[in-house]
Amino acid sequence: MADTITEPTTDTVLEVRNLRSGYGTVPVLNGITFDVRNEIFTILGSNGAGKTTLLATLARLIPVMDGSIHVQGQDVSNMPAYSTARLGVGYVPQESAVFPDLTIMENLSIGAMIGKRSTEERLEEVFDTFPDLRTKTHLRAGNLSGGESRMVACGRALMQDPQLLLLDEPTAGLSPLYVEQFFETIELIHKTRNVAVLLTEQNATKALGIADRVMVLSLGEGSEPLDAGDVTTERLKEAYKL
Template sequence: MADTRAHGATAASASPGTGGATGNALLEVEDLSAAYGSVRALDGVTLRAETGRITAVLGANGAGKTTLLRTISGLVRPTGGRVRLDGEDITKAPVESMVAKGMSHVPEGRGVIAELTVDENLRVGSLFRGKVGKDEFDRVYDLFPRIAERRDNHAHTLSGGERQMLVIGRALLARPRVLLLDEPSLGLAPRIVAQIFGLLRQLVDSEGLSVLLVEQNARSALSVADIGVVLNLGRVVVTDDARTLMADEQLRHAYLGF
């Protein structure tokens, strides 16, 4: 993958702490393009997400971050390029098949069904997977004790952070190999963001989950990620180790706003 790095530096598709590209990619995006009418939202995006790693996709509003996740999960049909999951070409796979293939997508906006209880929301999410045992519901409640306490409450009574925990828990019921997360920190207090990101890190490290994390809060995302991918106007500007990107003051000011 040839990435163009701003300010003359060289970018690498990096392994944690090494700056080198070695691991087998679970999710591969190759030269992916997408458009809304005459507006090109993605312009030849190439990236990879490996097992047991968090890949953060960063950039300003309009960079193409949300469109990237929607195109990977089949909600937007690409105009070019390819998406592979564990070697299988899923570029044209129907949206409803993605859960069975091992991919869960948590879109921006914390979409819960307000009239249903927490427990009912989880059970609705499990319908896409088929039979889900009690142990798997218990696992989600163990991960998110706060929503366990409120399992009989209607979702409209939950705080923003609790709703975010609920939609992530619902996605995890599918036992995904790849979790696509779109702006999970949006509108949340820093303490709740740290709690959710810490849990993601725990899941990745203990269970080998691969997370593709879209975030505008670049500082928080890079603090928990292994790899950072910076988008600008639908194109990859740089892909590098998260710590390297965090330390690059010139690039941060140019593209990430801090």
């Protein structure tokens, strides 16, 4: 994979070096290296490429077998997930992303257990980003549609005041209308809140529309990150190893 990684710059939020991780003793990721600056960084890959494993590892929910992860310059390779979250990492998994027994309001407020700003202030910002949630705060999260659940999960991560937002296939299974809306919202979050976004996607066309840089993950190995503007079908095929 990318041997010609550039040195971290001052706005580098995440540095991943030769990362190996997996389940038990079986590695899924085989030496991934990349940086995320204050940008939207998209990881493309087909099913089974290791996208979910990568994001769960970055959120420190899966142990690192080898290599390192630095968040805001701090080595989090051996840190527990809660300490990593305190450094400003918000994580939205693809599945089971909300707490079904809690109301929408509780799901959001539970994100505000860390940080200094008032919960009310953060809630207002989340409602500005996801206006549909404002009138449904009393509903059980377990009764929501897929799109609403995704909004709640994303809102909860934003309540943590993150510096880096990890979004695992945020539009998977959503209707085309929601997909369009969600990509616009991700772009809005990045621009208005100054949050670096690392998202995984299968929908290359949509993801490239908002991404600054792209990396393709294939069978646990990552391509060299490409500027989204430079991506061509040929380069994608090469990265996908097709």
